Amino acid sequence: MSQQILKVGSLSAARGEKVFGVNEFLVHGQPYRLPMWLINGTEGGPSLVVTAGVHAAEYASIAAALELGRGLEPHTLRGRVIVVPVIDMPAFTARSIYICPLDGKNPNRVFPGNPNGTASEQIADWVFRNVISQAEYYVDLHGGDLNEALVPFTIFFRTGNKGVDETSLEMAKVFGIHFLVCSETPGSTFCAASRAGIPSILAESGGQGIWTPEHVADHTRGLNRLMRHLGMISGGAPQPAPLTLLERFLWLRSEHTALWYPAIAVNDKVKTGQNLGCVKDYEGRVLQTAISPADGVVLFIVTSLAINQTDPLLAVGA
Numbered sequence: 001m002s003q004q005i006l007k008v009g010s011l012s013a014a015r016g017e018k019v020f021g022v023n024e025f026l027v028h029g030q031p032y033r034l035p036m037w038l039i040n041g042t043e044g045g046p047s048l049v050v051t052a053g054v055h056a057a058e059y060a061s062i063a064a065a066l067e068l069g070r071g072l073e074p075h076t077l078r079g080r081v082i083v084v085p086v087i088d089m090p091a092f093t094a095r096s097i098y099i100c101p102l103d104g105k106n107p108n109r110v111f112p113g114n115p116n117g118t119a120s121e122q123i124a125d126w127v128f129r130n131v132i133s134q135a136e137y138y139v140d141l142h143g144g145d146l147n148e149a150l151v152p153f154t155i156f157f158r159t160g161n162k163g164v165d166e167t168s169l170e171m172a173k174v175f176g177i178h179f180l181v182c183s184e185t186p187g188s189t190f191c192a193a194s195r196a197g198i199p200s201i202l203a204e205s206g207g208q209g210i211w212t213p214e215h216v217a218d219h220t221r222g223l224n225r226l227m228r229h230l231g232m233i234s235g236g237a238p239q240p241a242p243l244t245l246l247e248r249f250l251w252l253r254s255e256h257t258a259l260w261y262p263a264i265a266v267n268d269k270v271k272t273g274q275n276l277g278c279v280k281d282y283e284g285r286v287l288q289t290a291i292s293p294a295d296g297v298v299l300f301i302v303t304s305l306a307i308n309q310t311d312p313l314l315a316v317g318a
């Protein structure tokens, strides 16, 4: 992006300026309104894009993006930051789990989007072209959804492009959350951005509709550490954090629309072949037993008794 003017859609911020505004664009002919901050530092430096609310009920991540947008000032910033706190606005007002109510799609499976596609695909296309593609570094903030508990973790993706992959891993390490997961989620923000040559991470903290100060701080602290690492704000290089790198992200899914009885908790260490919980019918008959596919740690669990066919049950990092 230009060193002097930071521009997204109809909004622009000159060098040393901070702008909050709403970009409006058409999705299937209807106006779609997307709030965002453009913060153009007094001094030149890297371009960082931070998004949240791709999953709009992951509140700790949204609260953290709002805190960043409200708090960051151009006179303390070297470089440029774009913050979009809630990408899926219809899902935010609807308190929707996983999906955008406009088309029933999971927005984190449709990036980089399609200008002629469904609503989620059109929104993803606008965000990818106008916001994410301006990044030299990209962070997408998430957490457990309304029906999910998780232990905080950071995901990155190895594209095969050595330079991009090394920087993504370094960003994930610097972010400072204990568990790092190397994984590809096709259609996700960070994988699409990584494939486009933009080093990217996805950070997860919080869940079940709860946004404690500690969970919000996992995200805000990580962003602060990353911006210090990149020399965008003062404070010096952050202390290295103790980390565990997990090379596999193994999801178990329900084969039935029924009831889910987990037998473990997040952050539990599990063994290959261990019983992690059961899907049962109303009379209590076991329809499916969730068996651990590896030795590893439970990263997230769906905590709702209600479960639908193909829904995730939990994930093991190994």
Ligand SMILES: [Zn+2]
Residues within 6 Å of the ligand: 054, 055, 058, 142, 143
């Ligand atoms: Zn999410």
